[in-house]
Amino acid sequence: MDDDHQLAFDNGKNASSTAYDGPRPHNYKDSLSPIETSSTDVDEESTWKSTRFRWFVIFVLSFSGDGWSYEASVISSVLNMPQFIAHMGYADTGVLPHTANILVGPIYSLGQLVGGLVAGWQADRFGRKSTLWTGTVLVLFSTSLLIWAPDVGVLIFARIVQGMAIGFLILGFQIYTAEVANQRERGFLSGTSLISGCIFSTIAAAVAYGVTYSSGNWGWRLALAISYIPSVILFFMLPFIPESPRYYYAKGEEKKSQETFIRYHGTDSGRMTKRAELEYEGMKAALAYDREAKNTGWSAFYNTKVARKRTFIALSSQLIWPWAGQSAWTYYFGRMYTYANITDVHTQFGINLALTVAQIFAAIGGSYLLDRMGRRPAFLIGIGQAIIFLFIQFILAIKFFDTNSNNKAAGAAFVSCYFISQTFWVMFFSPVVYLYVCEIFAGPTRARGFAIGNVISMLGGFIALVSSQPTFDSLKGYTWLLFAGIETVLFINIFFMYPETKGKTLEEIETVLGSEAGASFAHHVAEVRAEEHMD
Template sequence: MGAGPAIVSEGTAAYTHLLDPKPWYKNTRTSQTERNYTPIERCTSNLISPLRLITSSTNGYDGSMMNGLQSLTQWNQAFDYPTGGKLGLLNAIQNIGSLCAYPFAPYMADGMGRKFSILFGATLMIAATVIQTASQSVQMFIGARFLIGFGLTFAASAAPLLVTEVAYPSHRGQATSMYNTLWYLGSIIAAWTTYGTFTIQSSWAWRVPSALQGLPSVIQVVMIWFVPESPRWLVSKGKEDRALKILAYYHANGNEQDPLVEYEFEEIKAAIAFDREVAANTGWLSLVKTPGNRKRMRIIIALAFFSQWSGNGLVSYYLNKVFTAIGITDPTTQLLINGLLNIFNFIVAIGAGFCCDRAGRRPLFLTSCVGMIVFWTAQTICFSIDQQTGSTAAGHAVISSSTAFTMFLAFTPLIVSYTVEILPYPIRAKGFIVFNFLLSLSLIFNQYVNPIALQAMQWKYYLVYLFWQCFELVFCYIYIVETKNRTLEETAAMFDGDEGLKRISDNAAKHAGLTHTADEIEEKETKSESEVAT
């Protein structure tokens, strides 16, 4: 590859000229084809990304499983046909368990490593899934779901950090977006599992789906030993040799002298040193101590609530209630539509995730908001007509507009990747914990309020979400900034002003000995323009 400037204008990534331009499935730097790797090494290299990503599947599985179980007569009989507050607690208890783990999760991720945190959380979820499957009472079922949520926090807090910090630079946005997209993979498995077990005339109709919730965690516990640790975490702990080897292995086929690896390694060191120099205190107060961090937290807090208060909570946990309200009462039909909707949502989310680097984050957010408003309005109108006239066509139109609505739910692939991107390393784990904490709060509110409000207000409850979606559009237009084509360090520094971005980039370029600093390039470009004008 030809030489080029380390810093280019318009904020483009500092090492664009060092990247392999081929897409991820053809990229020779990550496909391990240029060295004589053993079969186990090649297998490991191809498996590690899915292993880091599947943590999100556990959470997606839960939402769809609880939706499906509510359509199973066997489950309703076992737990005395829960409704209202009791049903809300059964759905919300997993997120209550997650809330209780948030004070501890960032310290484990930062102190003991991303891998250990994933292993701990996955192990706890396996044990909790066994208890959930063997439940003999509603109290036992609730307790098991609490433990699943508690363990999920540790794994889900560390997994996206590990994905982001290990991914090849030009694949980072897509890889991290795929993390939350795999929520739908778990949702699909749960939807079709409950559909398949519907005909079982015993408690195994709901015990089988309960048992399968632990499958992603089992896979992670078995294979986590082959997953690399975060180079950024290793550097922060003084283990620079190991960090360099991991960067070389996964980004340059083992070549530690590769210019890209040298640049990444030096930039990581410079960024961590810079952040420590500017913010010696990386405690919780550092999240709001500087103007840049306050900008980050404003966006992160908003995205946490937007991701669950856009109307998708009705589809995720209480779709069967919506079906019943519009006259679709057959359990088989409810389960079938639930399964098909989840497959459709998964395909759409994958498409949005792969578009994040091509289209950009800001355009996707704005397009998502506009599309949601349009089709949620259509749902509201059709729902009101169905409620007032009993029109079958209007009821079917509710399902159609609901399907179209999910096409524009770009928050699913973007909320995690965007949150992780804009946080600098010292507060990345803590900031991501705040995001997850608030996301769980919004989920708990949804899970308690939605069934009660939907029963009391019927179609008018849809108007509440419509007004909120309009607020989301205004907020995203004002505050969401584009992060496409920036390195992690550049993205984090841009919130602290041009000086922070310039200092990190100049330090990395000088330490790596690659090319020139931003000032030198700007001076050179000014001189060239002057010569052309002359």
């Protein structure tokens, strides 16, 4: 055994020896955060270098984007461009065939399902960074296919690869950021990928808007090619970014784990603050407990009450977005605008551009607020406002559109509801939905837990997207009432089932959930504090 692995083995034994296997204090879940120290514990030495390095790394990784905002903005625009439709060979009809139109959008979700599932295994086996590498390469490949695509068959294959790429990138970024950011900034830093995605969406939407005034193929190809920019940046920056310290420790590389933890949370002189040292030692205790208790296999998702609660939250949280109305708009927005009596193509694309601009500011504000107001309010406000606007759209639809009333004011109100609702959705729901899943799972199951949630998310998305057009054809305006009803059930579930995780380290969240690893962590921190007071 080499020196590094021997050190890891010895430290692992020492950490695990403090794992608490006796009765837990009755109020340990309700106690103040053990890492929140008194003023006498806070080191006065500057941590500017590590903070700057941490923010820079996550900012670079945020170019992976959030996947959804860019994909929804660009592809929904391109699929409705007359030039693109003509390039696919359907200039005479002006639309893609019904079957192709149904497949091109939803097939992306199946690609992301596969990519995210493989990424969960890969992140545990080869590291968090490896999933970012795979996703970056797949984005470059899929973008090239989309730009070249001579027919619908290649287009569909490219969309599958593109979905796989986003599955790798979302998981890699969210897991890495959750494990590297501190508890006071995790919400905002996790949201930087959303901000990045919205910025590139706006650039692409601006190109798409300009293309509506041209007749060549260069415009839609340029809109698609914009995704090269963040992918190339990632490709050249990833070699200089370290692996997650939690992954290093889980794999027995204690020395690398400690060195990396100091780079991200240490002082300018290269040592840990007392707060960082407590977090690091607590992290080791929790990971060591899970390793000793064998909470690393698939049974860890269902073998205890806490495990089942984690899995339930992961699954239910990922079923929210498909039923918030985006499924009808994202790939059929031309038809939806026509439904709302807005038929001018330039106006449609102009509204789409304005929406992406508004979403940049919404993403920035929402990511900032996530660390201030908490995760539960973000969920509840995001879904609550969606329910209200879906109900308003239902009233407008059955009163004016289903009766073939050519009411332009009602059409403007209908589209405005979507515009406002989606802006608030990006502000409150989008920043929290991926982060929350990362927070509630323990280190050994975090990547696979995220992957399981992704499977349900993409299955739900696929079903919602495939069924949107038939459902709309059958129910007309009552489609919005159906969506509102589903979202109401999910709102109630969040209110009663989701704990708050704001301002807590990943190991402190274990105490909130009531896991044995959380008890081990809390006991270990208490022992460290007791030793400090004795000294």
